[in-house]
Amino acid sequence: MAAQTNPNQAHRRFIKLPKVKDYTSLSTSEIYRRIAAGTFPVQVVLGPKSVAWIESEILQWCESLTAQRKVA
Template identity: 75%
Template sequence: MARTAHPIRKQPEPAAAPTSEQPRRFIKLAEVRSLTTLSTSEIYRRIAAGTFPVQVMLGPKSAVWIESEILAWCEARIAESRGEAA
């Protein structure tokens, strides 16, 4: 039985490696809320205002955030509140 050749799909190019030593990790909304203590509506308000890291859509109904971006946002808020240079 002859096999039909399937066209070779070009793989997407890998994203740039994370700048930190830690591997990139996706976190869901519940963990973002826990880390920031912000409500869901406040998180999305800040995303719309451009003052909070934007989620990554893994599918039509699957949104995640990059943990290092959320942690950096938290650190920047701490530095701001203490008058430190971020």
């Protein structure tokens, strides 16, 4: 039997660190500093030596920064 998905559940796509860096323009060190500070989305553990981020969370983080900027 095929797994059913909730139509209200957003499509989740895992992205790796290079793509996160591309979206945010942050360095690896800065990403992990912000995770430790609680100001950046936490990665998902895929396996013993593999992590990824949920793309929609990264994009939402970028949007929140954009919304915070002051318009002159």
